[in-house]
Amino acid sequence: MPSSRPPATRSHRSAPHKVRIIGGRYKRTPLPVLDLPGLRPTPDRVRETLFNWLNHLWAGEFAGKTVLDAFAGSGALGFEAASRGVAEAVLxxxxRKATASLEALRARLGADNVSIVTGDARTYLSRTASRFDLVLLDPPFGQDWLDRVLPSALRALTNDGMLYIEAEAPVLAPPGTELLRQDKAGAVHFQLLRAHPEAA
Known part of the structure; x- marks a missing residue:
C-alpha cells in the first residue's frame, strides 16, 4: 500500500479516507488513509482474496511466519498479516507522516508483532539480513519500482518463501519463482509467487 516516493503520480481513483482490516484479531479496525501523492490502498476484495490464498497455502498456520510489507503506505497489508497472527510483520x-500514522495505530492496537521502519524499500531490501516467508510488493504505479526492488526482494525470501506483487499490468514470474495465483480487480493486477528453494 504505497505512499509517496520520488515524485509520485496520483492514481486514477481517489484514495478512500479509511480502509478496514478484514480478518483476524483486529477485524473491522479502521485504518486512516492520508491524502498523500501515490497513496493507493489495496482494495478490500483484493486483500480478502490474497489472505484466502495464504490461508490455503499455509494451511491456516500464520503463527511463526515473518512478513515484509515493503511499501506500507496505510499499512493495510502489513496490519492484515499481523491481525492473522504472524510472528512479525515489518512495515x-x-x-514520515505515514509512518507516524502507522506508529500510532500499532500503539493503539498493542500490535507487538509489528515493526515499522522509516526508509526506502530498495535500500531496506538491499541491506537487510532478515529473511521473510512473505514479501509484499505494492509500489506506486508507473515508476518502475518493481524492476528496482525485485532482485533484492527475492533474496530476502526464505526457502519456499512467497512474493506478492500488485501492479498495473500482469507480471511475469521472475527466474527462480513459480506463479501460484493471479487475479485482477479493476485496474489492479495481483499475483502470488513462490521462490524455488534452490533460488532463495
Whole structure:
C-alpha cells in the first residue's frame, strides 16, 4: 500500500479516507488513509482474496511466519498479516507522516508483532539480513519500482518463501519463482509467487 516516493503520480481513483482490516484479531479496525501523492490502498476484495490464498497455502498456520510489507503506505497489508497472527510483520515506508500514522495505530492496537521502519524499500531490501516467508510488493504505479526492488526482494525470501506483487499490468514470474495465483480487480493486477528453494 504505497505512499509517496520520488515524485509520485496520483492514481486514477481517489484514495478512500479509511480502509478496514478484514480478518483476524483486529477485524473491522479502521485504518486512516492520508491524502498523500501515490497513496493507493489495496482494495478490500483484493486483500480478502490474497489472505484466502495464504490461508490455503499455509494451511491456516500464520503463527511463526515473518512478513515484509515493503511499501506500507496505510499499512493495510502489513496490519492484515499481523491481525492473522504472524510472528512479525515489518512495515517499510518513506513518508514520515505515514509512518507516524502507522506508529500510532500499532500503539493503539498493542500490535507487538509489528515493526515499522522509516526508509526506502530498495535500500531496506538491499541491506537487510532478515529473511521473510512473505514479501509484499505494492509500489506506486508507473515508476518502475518493481524492476528496482525485485532482485533484492527475492533474496530476502526464505526457502519456499512467497512474493506478492500488485501492479498495473500482469507480471511475469521472475527466474527462480513459480506463479501460484493471479487475479485482477479493476485496474489492479495481483499475483502470488513462490521462490524455488534452490533460488532463495
Amino acid at each position: 517499510v515506508e518513506t513518508d
